Amino acid sequence: MSDHSVPDFTSWSCPLPLRDYPTIVMGHGGGGKLGNELVEHLFLPAFRNPALESLGDAAVFDVASGRLAMSTDSFVVQPLFFPGGSIGELAVNGTVNDLAVSGAEPKFLSASFILEEGFPVAQLAAVVNAMAESAAKAGVRIVTGDTKVVERGHGDGCYVNTAGVGVLRQGISVGPNRAQVGDAVLVSGTIGDHGMAIMSVREGLEFDSQIRSDCAALNGMIADVLDAVGPSVHTMRDPTRGGLASTLNEIATASNVGIDIDEAKVPVRSEVQSACELLGLDPVYVANEGKAVFFIAPEDADRALDVLRKHSLGRDAARIGVVTARHPRMLVARTAMGANRVIATQIGEQLPRIC
């Protein structure tokens, strides 16, 4: 595994009394003293905020009047630490992004941990700190949580679930079923970075590369776009598992429209493309954790593209396609050869080829 991807656990110093238990034991999930120590010495200092500090059975908070959005996601990534991030960043950003692409301003998150007996507390602390940093960056608060411990062999170190609540922006009406014929299709940057970063460090498949996960909270970038051209934005999605292809296929189906994309315009880092060539994978199916696709009325597409490119997370944004009434529920790509191909939804994971 590359050095830059793993925190240095040896230099991690732990406040008493966590030091007594360098690894998670069943008692940490038992609701007794050990569990309280985790809360007091790890979760509270990391996530510190008034709603959490009351330590009630539920967090209580105020929201502006209006409509709320809610989302949840579970994170089971292996390895837990990878180039460009960890399960901690993913857990926060994943839920933040799901809220943001729904047109909501993410506000409050919950965080639940399922820990495997024997999991190093130092690694848990690294995950928790990554979550705290990501939450601060995204401007959200982690206001409630839970910890359970499963016996050794019954988990994969650490699973994280987050749920989030956000406040819907006024005057915005987005959804996967709202793409309209004529809409321009924009993607906020290079595709496939996260999936290939994970692949490069996955046990048994390691290869040397400079590819880093694109894991990031997109709510700031999305807010900029909505501020500029909000009413013209019809659909937003973050193309995570299944990649760009699956997301566009879902939108084509939900909106009962066809989507044409130009393969040459889809931004792909050359190192990601090379790694995909090597492994026989297609970057359009590879996961992203810091990208969004936008379906925008054509008259505002260029303006949206300008706004995206001015944001640090959207520098490589591109206009890649258009919504069409032809071939409803189908995604068609123009190949570099000038021919057309249908891009179907994958059945499961992409499988590396024999030769």
Added chain:
Amino acid sequence: MKYLTEFRNGDVAQRMAREIRQVATRPWKIMEICGGQTHSIIRNGIDQMLPPGIQMIHGPGCPVCVTPLALIDKALAIAAQPGVIFCSFGDMLRVPGTDADLFQIKGCGGDVRVVYSPLDAVELAVKNPQKQVVFFGVGFETTAPANAMSVHLAKRRGLKNFSLLVSHVLVPPAIEAIMSSPENKVQAFLAAGHVCSVMGYWEYPPLADKFEIPIVVTGFEPLDLLDGIRRAVIQLENCEHHVENAYERIVTYAGNLEAQRLLADVFEVTDRSWRGIGMIPKSGWRLNDKYRAFDAEERFQISGIHTEESPLCKAGDVLRGAIKPAECPAFGKECTPRRPLGATMVSSEGACAAYFNYGRFLSADELASAGAAHV
């Protein structure tokens, strides 16, 4: 990407396609042997660029597709045993056996792992001395040297817990079988560039002479394929039949001699049954006596295998080039990548999967007009 992007230039491709249109005066049927080439042709839309008379017939060169059902079932039986780590290339995992596939075996507790190289499986055997590590060594001449190297290393390191479930198949006997078939329609071959990178192309001139067919050693990128097709068409138009190398940046006449020496040391030629095609004499390799101890079929005496192919599946006709995938009555109906009836619908190199995934269930007109609204 050096050596890749240059061979994907759309303008040059259009020029080459124009040249093929100018040269071709009659209809011709050309078979690309290799599934990787089929994949590239369909993915890039090379077939859409050819004049209507030039028809590409997709050959049997997909190792996943031609591995016999009985061997898949054997793999499933071995993988399900406790104490076994069963290693495979990724695209074998979804190939349906008679009752299950490797994914299902994994789901039920079998230790099935995807590796990128058989040498990784050897390392697993070193690290897990209490386990039996089996590598599913399928493929053509391309994958054979790495598989040969794995048993060679296992023997040298004295590993008692590594074995190879081997089903290697060879290209020249397949060409011989296709050309000898009374219903053969193929008039020229694109030989598989990566097979030839290992074996060279000295095996092909006798075939070109015997059957009076052009054979062009061809690569995998769009321009490679167009160049191979162009050269085959020129030979056909001129009534010539010889072997040409259109993949000179990789392939030499003699091939990789070091690899060939290793192959000769480890394998011996054997008759092989090809899924969907049947028995082809002397069309495969198995471990020779010196390495027999590493043969998983010897180590795990699996008996009682009763295979049953789907009666609806026409994969055999597809693999012989007798029909196009979409001409199979089950295509896209009973048989999809989600519920494949035969291996050609599973592997990304399988002709049926390529047709399905890239939308070749649409007519040429539908597909051509699909992109009319492009940005």
